Amino acid sequence: MAIPVNPVYFSYVTHTLALISSIFVLVWCISFRGGLAWEHPDKTLIFNVLLRNKHKFRVICIHPVLMLIGFIILGGEAIISYKALPFEKPVKKLIHLVLHATALILGCIGIYTAFKYHNESNIANLYSLHSWLGMGVIVLYGIQWIYGLVVFFYPGGSHEMRRDSLPWHVLLGMFVYALAIGTAALGFLEKxxxxxxxxxAKYGSEAFLVNFTAIFAVLFGAFVFFTAVSQPPPHDGYSAI
Amino acid sequence: MAIPVNPVYFSYVTHTLALISSIFVLVWCISFRGGLAWEHPDKTLIFNVLLRNKHKFRVICIHPVLMLIGFIILGGEAIISYKALPFEKPVKKLIHLVLHATALILGCIGIYTAFKYHNESNIANLYSLHSWLGMGVIVLYGIQWIYGLVVFFYPGGSHEMRRDSLPWHVLLGMFVYALAIGTAALGFLEKxxxxxxxxxAKYGSEAFLVNFTAIFAVLFGAFVFFTAVSQPPPHDGYSAI
Known part of the structure; x- marks a missing residue:
């Protein structure tokens, strides 16, 4: 049941929400959490004075940035590439594949930073719903990408196989992506x-910033979905497909 | 892009997941959190020894039970009623409407219990992402229900209005429901x-039970979606629509 709206219009909203949530997560991590760093010079501070000083959090701040901008936003742009871009189908397929691969790689690096931070800070790994669902999402995303590559790109399945696989590829892709958005919201709430x-402070500026970052990320995910399920109404002059 | 599976098969999985997550949330609240109670005899204990003794949590335990069984599961069953039930369309429409109304009422009572618990326990209201999204979900759910009642049931819009509204009703309904599932997961993680x-204990039996309750709730939501978007393949003998 397609929505009779030119998907390009929805995609403008999607891109705008991507920009807003990217700015928000960067402002949070750089201005409130002390910036982004792969290594922190004083490990003992990370271990001992944990949760006392915002400058101790620089290492972990790579995680939300990589997961939101690298994984969620690039992954969302990959999903809507078929509907949002004015190129020929083979070009859009290649963009879809490359954007998803980039999202997957950045997502894996982002997950690695969470383990690295936990290990260096003596925090338990993989006990929370956020971590469980996050591992599920990245594994399913990887399987979905490999299946898409083999069936739709190289070497490519038979015509019947591609025709029969496409609805499942779309359905499971949307499910995994919705799960990714939910996992991101869980991460913001947990942190x-x-x-x-x-x-x-519960009602302070940082709390509001984090909550609104999560809300804009959820809205971005919703508009990715709206863009993906919309079809231009007849006589709209739409020619991007 | 419909999934070529008889929706009734998907609905069996959906009902099973509803049963499992209902049992899990009841076991959690009754066996681990001291049972369900609207009032607690010793208010001072709730105020002062908060988070010390599981028996102090009886009042709040109504919230997850009402929201999961009352709101999420009844709401999901309402969504799939068109695909899962073997009745005529007007009967299924009435079931859809009544189940959603029941879910909405139980959801409102469930939200009230959260405020009641917070107020009686001196806990701040409406600061978390869970509470913000939860309020958004219940308001959108109510608007969606009223719009559905007026346009599709009584007094009912014109044929054109109903035809043009249906894709939006389905799309916004699925969005609000996905948001409800995400909000439930946030609630389990937050609590x-x-x-x-x-x-x-982070790796204890209660933590595992709560995480798995959330995972089964998420899977239930996914199968509600799968049931809703599936269409029987040709020559399947399916006659429920």
Whole structure:
């Protein structure tokens, strides 16, 4: 049941929401959490004075940035590439494949940073719903990408196989992507709950910024979905497909 | 892009997941959190010894039970009623309407219990992403229900209005429902994080039970979606529509 709206219009909203949530997560991590760093010079501070000083969080701040901008936003742009871009189908297919591959790689690096931060800070791994669903999402995303590559790109399945696979590829792709958006929201809530337990104000500017980042990420995911399921109404002059 | 599977088969999985997640949330609230109660005899204990003794949590335990069984599961069953039930369309429409109304009422009562618990326990209201999204979901759900009632049931819009509204009703309904599932997952993670901060073991049986309740709720939501978008393949003998 397609929505009779030119998908390009929806895609403008999607891109705008991507920009807003990217700015928000960068402002949060750079201005409130002390910036982005792969290594932190003083490991003992990370271990011992954990949750006391915002400058100790620089290492972990790569995680939300990589997961939101690298994984969620690039992945969303990959999904809507068929509907949002004015190129020929083979070009859009290649963009779809490359954007998803980039999202997958950045997502894997982002997950690695979470383990690295936990290990260097003596925090338990893989106990929370966020981590469980996150591992499920990245594994399913990888399987979905490999299946898409083999069946639709190289070496490519038979015509019947591609025709029969496409609805499942779309359905499972949307499911995994919805799960990714939900997992991101869980991550923002989890991190903010930890921070609030350590003194960050529940109604303060940082709490509002994190909550609104999550809300814009959820809205971005919704508009990815709206763009994907919309079809131009007849006589709209739409020629991007 | 419909999935060529008899929706009734998907609906069996959906009902099973509903049963499992209902049992899980009841076991959690009754066996681990001290049972369900609208009032608690010793208010001072709720205020002062908060997060120390599981028996203090009886009042709030109504919230997850009402929201999961009352709101999420009844709402999901309402969504799939068109695809899962072997009745005539007017009967299924009435079931769709009544189940959604029941879900909405139980959801409102469930939200009230959260405010009641917070107010009686001196906990701040409406600061978390869970609460913000939850309020958004219940308002959108109510608007969606009223619009559906007026346009599709009584007094009912014109043929053109109903035809043009249906894709939007389906799309926005699925969006609000996905948001409801995500909000439920946020609630489980938030509550468990509070409990873990108060001594509940991160890898203990309660933590696993809560995480798996959330995972089964998410899978239930996914299968509601799969049931809704599936169409029986030709020559399947399916006659429920």
């Amino acid at each position: 903010l709950t930890f921070l609030e337990n350590s003194g960050v | 468990l994080t509070f409990l873990e901060n108060s001594g509940v």
